[in-house]
Amino acid sequence: MKTFRQMATLDATARSPKVQEPTMETLRIRNLPPCPGRTFVLGDVHGCAVELRRMLELLEPETVDRILAVGDLVNRGPDSAGVLDIARKRNIQPVLGNHEDRLLQAWESGDATNLKERDRATFDQLTGDDFAWMAQWPHVFRLLELRALVVHGGFLPGIPLEKQPPADVLRVQVLDEEGRPRKRNECPDGRPWAEQWQGPGLVLYGHTPRPEPLVHPHAVGLDTGCVYGYQLTALRLPDRTVFKVPATRAYAE
Numbered sequence: 492m493k494t495f496r497q498m499a500t501l502d503a504t505a506r507s508p509k510v511q512e513p514t515m516e517t518l519r520i521r522n523l524p525p526c527p528g529r530t531f532v533l534g535d536v537h538g539c540a541v542e543l544r545r546m547l548e549l550l551e552p553e554t555v556d557r558i559l560a561v562g563d564l565v566n567r568g569p570d571s572a573g574v575l576d577i578a579r580k581r582n583i584q585p586v587l588g589n590h591e592d593r594l595l596q597a598w599e600s601g602d603a604t605n606l607k608e609r610d611r612a613t614f615d616q617l618t619g620d621d622f623a624w625m626a627q628w629p630h631v632f633r634l635l636e637l638r639a640l641v642v643h644g645g646f647l648p649g650i651p652l653e654k655q656p657p658a659d660v661l662r663v664q665v666l667d668e669e670g671r672p673r674k675r676n677e678c679p680d681g682r683p684w685a686e687q688w689q690g691p692g693l694v695l696y697g698h699t700p701r702p703e704p705l706v707h708p709h710a711v712g713l714d715t716g717c718v719y720g721y722q723l724t725a726l727r728l729p730d731r732t733v734f735k736v737p738a739t740r741a742y743a744e
């Protein structure tokens with residue numbers, strides 16, 4: 492099996508112009524420097540500002556710690572602007588989620604006509620500063636010292652990290668019989684990508700809500716559907732302690 496460091500080396504081949512599709516967006520991977528403290532990874536927040544505040548009280552982060560998030564901080568819930576405000580003030584570092592991606596595309600193109608109705612309310616709430624900040628979020632954080640990756644949707648098994656298509660990385664939930672990425676509700680017989688992920692490293696991901704965090708050998712799903720009335724989850728590394736804050740109520744169906 493490949494080691495985590497070898498993966499980074501092997502992935503360098505993905506930069507070759509022969510294999511790089513020029514029109515395709517490249518996966519933005521950010522290598523984070525080693526953290527002297529603990530690392531907290533937050534599940535999908537989706538505008539649940541009250542629960543995020545409670546979670547930060549529960550975590551009691553110290554200045555040497557860092558807080559990361561699996562993306563989808565906004566949309567669906569009651570206070571997307573409030574969540575971004577808290578996140579910025581508390582130095583939370585998120586990866587991009589599919590909801591931020593969709594809103595950003597509308598903002599960058601100046602064309603909001605493709606937005607769903609519920610996106611529209613968020614779009615109108617957010618400021619230019621919010622969008623400028625979200626535009627800097629990478630698709631993936633790589634935490635070399637923890638041998639961990641943080642991503643919103645997940646990864647396609649068997650494809651080198653840097654060749655993973657960004658659109659799939661943001662959205663994959665299950666894989667169909669031929670291993671193609673699908674949404675869970677469109678492919679009820681599909682198997683979760685995380686079940687088939689063999690490493691290297693531990694992947695912390697969101698996007699597929701379940702009432703409880705889902706622990707696989709090489710991946711942990713942290714979207715516990717706070718916005719649907721379940722709970723907000725955070726994982727602390729390296730000791731893998733799970734923290735949960737129950738949702739005040741269901742904000743969306």
Ligand SMILES: [Mn+2]
Binds near residue numbers: 563
């Ligand atoms: Mn999502």
